[in-house]
Amino acid sequence: MYLPELTERVDFEGLAAWADRITPVVDLDTVDSLLLEVRGSIKLLGGLAAIKRMLADELESHGVAFHACAAPTPHGALWLARHAVPDDALEVEQLPGRLNKLPVSVTRWPESVLTLLREIGVRSIGACLRLPRDGFARRVGAEYLLDLDRALGKQADPRTGFRASPSFSVKVEFVSETDSLEMFARAAEQLAERMAHALRMHQRQAQHFAIVIAHRDREPTRDALGLVEPVYQARRVLEPLLVRLERLELPSPAVSIELRADAREAATLDTGQLFERGPGSRRSTTAEAELVERLRGRLGTAGVYGLELIAEHRPERVWSKLTDRLLHHGARSVSVSPWARHRPLWLLASPAPLSRGLDRLRYRGPVRIEPDPERIESGWWDGREIRRDYHMATTEQGERLWVYRDCATDEWYLHGIFG
Amino acid sequence: MSLLDELVAHPAIWRAKDAQSERLVLPTGHDELDRALPGGGWPRDAITEIFLERYGIGELSLLMPALAALSLEERWIVWVDPPFIPYAPALAQRGINLDRVLLVHASAAKREALWAVEQALRSKSSVAVLAWLVKADDKALRRLQLAAETRACWTVLFRPGAALSQRSPAALRLKLSRDASRTRIEIVKCRGGRPGIVDLNR
Secondary structure (H helix, E strand, C coil), X not given: CECCECCCCCCHHHHHHHHHHCCCCEEECCCCCEEEECHHHHHHHCCHHHHHHHHHHHHHHCCCCCCECCECCHHHHHHHHHHCCCCCCCCCCHHHHHHHCCEHHHHCCCHHHHHHHHHCCCCEHHHHHHCCHHHHHHHCCHHHHHHHHHHHCCCCCCCCCCCCCCEEEEXXXXXXXXXXXXXXXXXXXXXXXXXXXXXXXXXXXXXXXXXXXXXXXXXXXXXXXXXXXXXXXXXXXXXXXXXXXXXXXXXXXXXXXXXXXXXXXXXXXXXXXXXXXXXXXXXHHHHHHHHHHHHHHHHCHHHEEEEEECCCCCHHHCEEEECCCCCCCCCCCCCCCCCCCCCCCEEEEEEEECEEECCEEXXXXXXXXXXXXXXXXXXXXXXXXXXXXXXXXXXXXXXXXXXXXXXXXXXXXXXXXXX | CCHHHHHHHCCCCCCHHHHHHHHHEECCXXXXXXXXXXXXXXXXXXXXXXXXXXXXXXXXXXXXXXXXHHCCCCCEEEEECCCCEECHHHHHHCCCCHHHEEEECCCCCHHHHHHHHHHHHHCXXXXXXXXXXXXXXXXXXXHHHHHHHHHCCEEEEEEEHHHHHCCCCCCEEEEEEECCCEEEEEEEEECCCXXXXXEEEC
């Protein structure tokens, strides 16, 4: 049995999560309706009327108007609800009777289809049902025939249930609106404590958080907090949160601060070490993560990163910045190609052209190119092909450079410096 | 040798004096330089300043052996505001464990670079900090020196040659230059040792 509703401007996900107390099987059908499979819950909750009352209480408290109807099929229930007459169909046999009278518009089929049906004089679902099936399929569309069959229970209408993402939310409301950092700091302590408590109770950890700061007369200010790794300890949440709140510019004083966590992962709880292991213990991983988070809090995530080797021959592509999974040590296994010669410790962000003057190449002065190039040819498969001859070179001041000649254009470039 | 001397010379016997000097000094990996430095290596609990006029004269290669050894520990080697991209394959070729490398770009404001270096020094999770600081006044350097002393984190600050005339609490100040065949290290200031010149022929 399904119990749909028509509502407007409602937090559907929140409602679907709330509806969990009625039934675990919920589907967000269209932009304005919610399907609840209640057959399993009727007896437990004391009957369909009781369920409807629960819905009414909850929705009215949010100031939302709705219609609810029950029927043995999703479409059936949905169409009945859209018709807005409280007329439940409790058994499959009752469905044709109830549905026949409904105008075709409740199906919300496309305008073109509805117009076509109007033109042939079909105004109600019952009239649709009386049309010959193959004619209907041909002229109107097979999928609409399927809809009718599903509404009547002649065809199955499987739905995937709605799965709420496990999210944790804690909120601190201020007695009076404030923008004082001290009040924020105290609120942050409470938020971190309560969040840690909630995560621990459910044995979860979270890496990404959302901060929502409500104001009296405007839209809430939203910000995000991304940690280096999932955590559940209050201290690990508090510090980045404080840094964030300090840097946030608020358009007006705050009325409340809410912290939400997306906590899908099961927590890997710290177990104590029986023997003192030294620097390899978990504790030092936490200190590593904390340093990164502290630096990122002030310098931004893009300003703090690690390095990674890629299985590539093109020199500018054989390395990459590592911003995620900074602490997953040992997971990376690419090593430098054994054919690669001595590489310079410095790479230029983009190769700098060498100028030609007086028959010699110059980079802030004449440059002497060593013979015996290393040919690197690669990248024909992704449009970034290179064919270059790399040489070591020296300047008169003793700098040692890594230069190349582009074989296609015969131009020379500086790509690296042997630090 | 007396019996006692023989016994104490046995490699399995550890002397407290050995541990102390190990802790505070990091062998450079270049014998000629080790010989010229007190304790036989880089000071681990104080700042080393390296002055240069240009890049590509062996300024990083100088540090590589010590960094490779440190990269075996499970702590960060932090690079603050390097002037170019530290090239990963080159680091790997010189034995650096890339997992330990952390690059930090503090925006143009010099205070952020100093702040970042201090954070890295104070954190238990870093074992070395290399920073390219254009400007750092004496007061800032003193703060960093204090932080370096507290945590025994190897700190190397690269500065432009002009900053040599500035006062500094650094324990070791080196000026680097290079000609066709060798890298010249001029030891300008050396706490516990003497100024001098070391040439690395490479």
